[in-house]
Amino acid sequence: MNKSFVVACIPAYNEEDYIGGVVSNTLKFVDKVVVCDDGSGDKTCSIAKDMGAHVIMHNQKLGYGASLQSLFKEARRLKADFVVTLDGDNQHNPDEINLLLERLKTGDVDIVIGSRFLPYGSSDTPKWRENGIKLITSIVKNNGLQLTDAQS
Numbered sequence: 001m002n003k004s005f006v007v008a009c010i011p012a013y014n015e016e017d018y019i020g021g022v023v024s025n026t027l028k029f030v031d032k033v034v035v036c037d038d039g040s041g042d043k044t045c046s047i048a049k050d051m052g053a054h055v056i057m058h059n060q061k062l063g064y065g066a067s068l069q070s071l072f073k074e075a076r077r078l079k080a081d082f083v084v085t086l087d088g089d090n091q092h093n094p095d096e097i098n099l100l101l102e103r104l105k106t107g108d109v110d111i112v113i114g115s116r117f118l119p120y121g122s123s124d125t126p127k128w129r130e131n132g133i134k135l136i137t138s139i140v141k142n143n144g145l146q147l148t149d150a151q152s
Helices: 019-026 044-050 062-076 094-105 127-142
Strands: 006-012 032-037 056-058 084-085
Touching: 006 019, 006 044, 006 062, 019 032, 019 044, 019 094, 032 044, 032 062, 044 056, 044 084, 056 062, 056 127, 062 084
Parallel strands: 006 032, 006 084, 032 056
Antiparallel strands: none
């Protein structure tokens, strides 16, 4: 079986404090890291490039959704077999990428969503945001989806 080509897609806006570590740690588990700098006014772009990421630039802030669209388009252009998304602010742990990929490679699922709130999950999410995410997740669960982190 051929080795899969795995691309990590990271949307980022003013993440100069975190992006270097996120890119560096993520490159341990994937073949290529692509960062979409969504019009940052800091050094996010240059730090991401220095750490080995391919960077897509938005000249102005277009938002998270537009960043993901740009990243997925680039992953398709690169002919990625698998795409992993992580936030640029270090809220998602790159060490868990292999767990997600193992599940995807079984072929019996099309998507795997990580969770910061499972017993083995981890998060540096501020408590106020964590509470908001848990509220949103409970609403989603009441509508029939079995998730533990609706914002992943």
